[in-house]
Amino acid sequence: MLRQTLAIFVKDLRMEFRGKEALNAAIAFSLVVLILFSFAIDPSVEDLKAMSGGLLWILFAFSGVLLLNRSFSREQANDTLEVLLSLRVSPSALLLGKSLANLVFILLVELIALPVFGVLYNVNILQQPLWLLFTMLLATWAIAIIGTVFAAMTVNLRLRELMLPVIVYPMIIPALAAAIQLTTLALNNEVPTGDNLIWVRLLVGFDIIFTALALGLIDIVLVD
């Protein structure tokens, strides 16, 4: 199981890094959206800090789904999903490997977009680096695991690119809401305490529950 997971993970990374199609597109997309933000809001105001978490996570979620769409459609060109499954790769190893690869891809986009955001909008992103990293890891994992399961579910649909965001965004809202709150706190040099700890609990709980659900149900999605 672990070896299979690792093999799938390495394979997906290698495939993506050879062409870098989806990654380049997602990075370019995130930069374009960063520019759009400057028209949507007045970039000079102090309020920007209070909105920074929301802006960032909308950006991350949007570019994340671009990458997730590729995750299973990548296998379609040569029907390699059937090959993998008939080679008795366990569906949960497949899901875990692909989710980890997607985690890496989305984190890469975030690590490029975040400093650019900091420079362009004059926000110091290194005030609470550990909390920021914690939030990014856990929330990105939430996007990756849910997104990968739903990418597997929508891969055969005609309107795949449209349906994936329609069902992924509402499902990940709890994690996104928590990430937005925690990121805003971290960018305002605050540590979550008291009432804000609910967001930490929500994020951790969300990750645990949905990772377990996803691993339990993926067999049904992939194997018939």
Place this chain on the structure above:
Amino acid sequence: MNKILASLAVVSALWIVRNLYVIFLQLPDEADQGAIYRIMFFHIPSWFVCFALFLTSGVLSAYAIGKRNFHADSLAVAATEVGLVFTSIGLVTGMIWARIIWGIWWTWDARLTWAFITFLIYAGYLMMRRMIEEPAERMRVTGVLSVFAFASVVITYKAIDWWRTQHPQPVLSIRTGGGNMDPAMEAMLYSNFVPLLLFAIVLVVLRYRQENNSREIEGLRRLAYSH
């Protein structure tokens, strides 16, 4: 079977008419809210019916994908569709109440937001069903989605405990231990829940039969084409 369904529908209709009489002509206005509080007799039971239907849908979906049972799948989608109708009733009645009491149609507090998210997720579920033509694949994919979707129902239900919301706190004695509500009014609330649930069951059974028939027709059509 048809006679049972029809009589259930008639019973629930008559029951609701009788309840309307009590609600409008016998119960007094509420002390703080005035006349508008009466919408609660439909708002709260609709949400109970909606939660019950989504729970049914989740359990049946899990059963359907576990046992590859198409009947459970049809029943699950029927429950979800009717559940979505009751979600809409709950949202709309809540918004009318909010317009009178708060002065606004909508506020982004946790309870309202998650109710809306739940609506969107189950609407996505129904959209997905229309896009997948192969019945076995449709059952697997949307069954899994339904199990996932139930999480948002749980969050909606618990939102008033987890966050400080503008939405009123629980008033029913099953949640608070009593003393928050006049017993006659609370009794009326339950009394309206029963006919609404009966009516929902009638609708679910009707939709279940249609869903079964359409799947059989689809299968026959495929068989005809293959010859």
